[in-house]
Amino acid sequence: MIETVIFHVDIDAFFAAVEILDDPGLAGKPLIVGGLSKRGVVSTASYEARKYGVHSAMPMTQALRLCPHATVIPGRHARYSEVSAQVMGILREFSSDVHQISIDEAFLDMSGTERLWGRPREAALKLKERVHEETGMTISVGIGPNRLIAKMASDYNKPDGLCKVSESKKELFIDAVGLKKLWGVGKVTQEELKSQKITTTGELRSIPLERLKKLFGNSMGSFLYHVVRGIDPGIFSEAKSRSISTEHTFLEDVGDREVLEETLLSMSHEVMFRSLDERQIARTIGVKIRLSDFSTSTVQTTPAEAILSAEQVYAIAKELLAQKWRPGMKVRLIGVGLYQLYDGTSPLQGELFESEHEKKRKLEAVVLALQKEGHVLVKAANLGKTPPHDENQHS
Numbered sequence: 001m002i003e004t005v006i007f008h009v010d011i012d013a014f015f016a017a018v019e020i021l022d023d024p025g026l027a028g029k030p031l032i033v034g035g036l037s038k039r040g041v042v043s044t045a046s047y048e049a050r051k052y053g054v055h056s057a058m059p060m061t062q063a064l065r066l067c068p069h070a071t072v073i074p075g076r077h078a079r080y081s082e083v084s085a086q087v088m089g090i091l092r093e094f095s096s097d098v099h100q101i102s103i104d105e106a107f108l109d110m111s112g113t114e115r116l117w118g119r120p121r122e123a124a125l126k127l128k129e130r131v132h133e134e135t136g137m138t139i140s141v142g143i144g145p146n147r148l149i150a151k152m153a154s155d156y157n158k159p160d161g162l163c164k165v166s167e168s169k170k171e172l173f174i175d176a177v178g179l180k181k182l183w184g185v186g187k188v189t190q191e192e193l194k195s196q197k198i199t200t201t202g203e204l205r206s207i208p209l210e211r212l213k214k215l216f217g218n219s220m221g222s223f224l225y226h227v228v229r230g231i232d233p234g235i236f237s238e239a240k241s242r243s244i245s246t247e248h249t250f251l252e253d254v255g256d257r258e259v260l261e262e263t264l265l266s267m268s269h270e271v272m273f274r275s276l277d278e279r280q281i282a283r284t285i286g287v288k289i290r291l292s293d294f295s296t297s298t299v300q301t302t303p304a305e306a307i308l309s310a311e312q313v314y315a316i317a318k319e320l321l322a323q324k325w326r327p328g329m330k331v332r333l334i335g336v337g338l339y340q341l342y343d344g345t346s347p348l349q350g351e352l353f354e355s356e357h358e359k360k361r362k363l364e365a366v367v368l369a370l371q372k373e374g375h376v377l378v379k380a381a382n383l384g385k386t387p388p389h390d391e392n393q394h395s
Contacts, residue, residue, distance in 0.1 A: 012140055056250075
């Protein structure tokens with residue numbers, strides 16, 4: 001029987017890494033990529049900025065209070081999509097089964113590939129070397145018997161990490177990670193566990209499933225029972241039909257609509273640039289939401305007009321969010337997906353006159369092409385804006 005071997009690949013500090021690749025003068029400095037306005041949100045922070053407590057989805061004002069000397073630059077989604085496509089192309093050379101879950105993360109099923117690439121650790125080293133040589137990016141690779149363990153393993157020794165966990169060592173690895181870093185167990189859940197006098201993974205593992213469900217509810221109780229045993233609870237299950245999707249798990253549960261919408265904006269650009277790069281058009285848009293109690297819901301719509309631009313995706317995604325989210329709800333994960341894809345660059349049923357979204361799609365295609373040639377483009381809305389800084393900042 002072939003042993004199941006799953007890789008989780010995570011591009012280290014991706015947006016920041018791309019900016020440093022294009023401007024080496026930023027290397028070694030606290031760098032924040034995100035919105036420049038007062039309502040802006042952090043997309044990615046370099047490891048130098050993370051030392052100050054800055055993390056993705058944090059309001060920019062809070063990030064700059066923590067790290068006032070950081071260099072702040074707006075995101076360039078087309079450029080990130082280009083580099084992401086390069087990395088994902090290399091991953092697909094190593095495995096025929098690659099599941100991209102966001103612009104900088106993917107799972108590879110490496111089961112039965114030893115004759116091609118060697119044993120798992122050897123294959124991972126080859127993969128890391130190829131990605132760095134061809135793209136300039138460093139990746140962290142987690143190797144495990146399922147997606148949950150592989151995901152946690154890739155986070156264990158970042159950046160530029162490599163960690164392998166075997167089936168027989170799953171629970172030992174979980175115990176080494178500890179309750180505070182157990183995937184999916186945020187601060188709110190930790191406080192609930194603490195209130196029940198559960199402070200270690202061993203204590204959590206000793207509690208029967210039905211007891212956990214009574215204490216924390218069916219969804220969270222079931223999740224905790226499985227995750228503390230290193231069993232994938234199905235969080236990373238693939239869509240039944242072909243799609244282009246991305247999702248973001250917040251470091252802390254988010255109840256701020258502006259942060260949620262800012263995250264949707266970034267993801268809308270990501271999925272649209274990926275659809276442009278793959279020459280795909282979608283009929284359906286979907287939004288996925290996981291709340292702090294791990295209850296998960298999805299909502300989709302198939303508009304009458306073709307889905308052609310990032311602005312269109314974002315507008316519809318906000319409407320879908322409004323259907324499922326209410327003030328007071330704490331969101332753990334949010335995702336955006338394009339579904340019912342077909343090959344092409346124009347709608348199946350063309351109109352006599354070109355629509356505004358078709359014009360925007362063509363413009364976005366031009367932006368993507370120019371950025372692939374190395375040109376740096378900034379949206380007109382960001383022209384004239386400079387990153388917030390103090391007298392000690394150098395950018």
